[in-house]
Amino acid sequence: MRAILLRGGRPLLVERPTPRPAPGEALVRVAIAGICGTDLEIARGYFGFDGVPGHEFVGTVASAPGARRWVGRRVVGEINVACDSCEVCRSGLHGHCPRRTVLGIAGRDGAFAEALVLPLRNLHEVPERVPDEAAVFVEPLAAAHRILDQVAPAPGSRALVLGDGRLGQLAAAVLARAGIPPVVCGRHPEKLRRLERLGLRATVSPGDLAREYDLVVEATGSPEGLRTALSLVVPLGTVVLKSTYHGGAAIDLTPIVVDEVRIVGSRCGELGPALDHLASEPSLTEGLVTARFALEDAAAAFARAAAPDAIKVLLDVGGGAAQLGRVAARGEARGRNRRSRS
Ligand SMILES: [Zn+2]
Numbered sequence: 001m002r003a004i005l006l007r008g009g010r011p012l013l014v015e016r017p018t019p020r021p022a023p024g025e026a027l028v029r030v031a032i033a034g035i036c037g038t039d040l041e042i043a044r045g046y047f048g049f050d051g052v053p054g055h056e057f058v059g060t061v062a063s064a065p066g067a068r069r070w071v072g073r074r075v076v077g078e079i080n081v082a083c084d085s086c087e088v089c090r091s092g093l094h095g096h097c098p099r100r101t102v103l104g105i106a107g108r109d110g111a112f113a114e115a116l117v118l119p120l121r122n123l124h125e126v127p128e129r130v131p132d133e134a135a136v137f138v139e140p141l142a143a144a145h146r147i148l149d150q151v152a153p154a155p156g157s158r159a160l161v162l163g164d165g166r167l168g169q170l171a172a173a174v175l176a177r178a179g180i181p182p183v184v185c186g187r188h189p190e191k192l193r194r195l196e197r198l199g200l201r202a203t204v205s206p207g208d209l210a211r212e213y214d215l216v217v218e219a220t221g222s223p224e225g226l227r228t229a230l231s232l233v234v235p236l237g238t239v240v241l242k243s244t245y246h247g248g249a250a251i252d253l254t255p256i257v258v259d260e261v262r263i264v265g266s267r268c269g270e271l272g273p274a275l276d277h278l279a280s281e282p283s284l285t286e287g288l289v290t291a292r293f294a295l296e297d298a299a300a301a302f303a304r305a306a307a308p309d310a311i312k313v314l315l316d317v318g319g320g321a322a323q324l325g326r327v328a329a330r331g332e333a334r335g336r337n338r339r340s341r342s
């Protein structure tokens, strides 16, 4: 199969053996994959990951030993694969398994390839009414939903989202849907205009904002964002940290103590609620796709994704709908009468 590896920080198209799923796993033909900030960081060498990158995808199950009912289903996947046997896993915290692999990020080849392997328990079937172009956003959308799992803001809370990138955009949509439409502060007029079209207040100047927010979501990707968050959150308020900072961040911790601010680190969420959200709000991802490239043009795609004005750049891996149809048809022929939709 064709796959992307990162060599000297640049995506390179290579031939790799198609992976073989074990019982309990599925081979998924990737249709579309999304490039995210983490992929750009992997290219810069931050994660020490040497395999095929890519963790945002939608595809079709091509084979699943012992579980033919999965074959032909259109799926997205949870990216963390826990060991299932350590103490952390046994206590139910699979997402924090110290031995976990992470699709396209740690110890497991990812989605910038024609096919990937994931355990069946990681897969979620995509509802028919959610197109591939929307389904590919499920992982970042789940990361946005994670905020509400962790924080549960009271009705009438004032919320602020710092950052107008993909995660900021999705976090704003999730908070608005939960009845606390946030103000969004970003740097890119074009991205902020999209939020204004959704009826949200957006600004480029944090200086225009008062210190009045019960909840601040920090999704800027820069340590400056956390400083701004701490200057705008009310005493006893909550700051949700979505950014990871490489090389550390020099932050004055005194206001956190004095104002008893709660800082909540927040990573991935569950895909189920995010899929439901996509199914119930088809316009949710409109205007988020900056550009689409073929897999062989991954170098150009990475360059486009790194530009400041880009929100989401997609890789068309499966060659579009026709190819997908063929894979699905093959799957159906294989699954024949034994296939069940339950
Ligand atoms: Zn991502």
Ligand SMILES: [Zn+2]
Residues within 6 Å of the ligand: 082, 083, 084, 085, 086, 087, 088, 089, 090, 097, 098, 099, 100
């Ligand atoms: Zn474990």
